[in-house]
Amino acid sequence: MLTFTCTPDPAVRQVQAVPETPDIETSSADYARRFAGPAGKYLLDTQARAVGAVLARLPPGAALDVGGGHGQLVDLLESRDWKVTVHGTDRVCEENLRGLHGKRNCDYVQGDLLALPAADRSYDLVIAVRLISHMTDWRRLVAEMCRVARRTVVLDYPSTFALNALTPLLFGLKKSLEGNTRIYGSFSKSELAAEFEKHGFRPVRQVKQFFLPMVLHRMARGAVLLRGAETMFRVLGFTAIAGSPVIVQLERATVASA
Secondary structure (H helix, E strand, O other), X not given: OOOOOOOOOOOOOOOOOOOOOHHHHHOOHHHHHOOOHHHHHHHHHHHHHHHHHHHOOOOOOEEEEOOOOOOOOHHHHHHOOOEEEEEEOOHHHHHHHHHHOOOOOOEEEEOOOOXXXXXXXXXXXXXXXXXXXXXXXXXXXXXHHHHHEEEEEEEEEOXXXXXXXXXXXXXXXXXXXXXXXXXXXXXXXXXXXXXXXXXXXXXXXXXXEEOOOXXXXXXXXXXXXHHHHHHHHHHXXXXXXXXXXXXXXXXXXXXXXX
């Protein structure tokens, strides 16, 4: 039998896990510029409608916006009478939230994405957009969101069953338009549902946002023609079948069955 012994040799460097901090970039001015102009407004308005649709049946309470230094959800949540706390991994996330994005009335907490600074079941709603697809250890993020949520988790994810699957082919074009774009992970509905089920949550509603890849809307600068095409795809049911990103609402099983 082999035995391994760790010795305090100063020549041996201890390797520590590097904290995951994708929310620093998503809170930044560079990231905000992706949503400037007509195309950006269209993308954010569509996201707001999708999030609003899954929140429509929920009674308001305390909400934790995980990695939400981009400020994209604060106004929507507050308009529906949620008491909003934004989470960030670094002081710069709060500085950007307050100064760059002008969200000064919500609360803010700082801490690790994989060890959220909150007690078990301390928020009625735990929500995150533009986050999970940039996480390496996304399963631990799911576990933390479920731990902190009293009843509901809402998040968005790029779907593998969509034209979004063309992303590797369009990445060069996307990077030329956005400059600092990042590779991101996509998920299947069953993959995410299985992971949430481990923590006692199940999906109860989803809204798919776009049938066409979002980069095409940016390339066309939010052209009315493409927006009209999206409306047509939505009416014909194409978006419901193969749309992306997906906003999904998950409920703690004991709450959903009550």
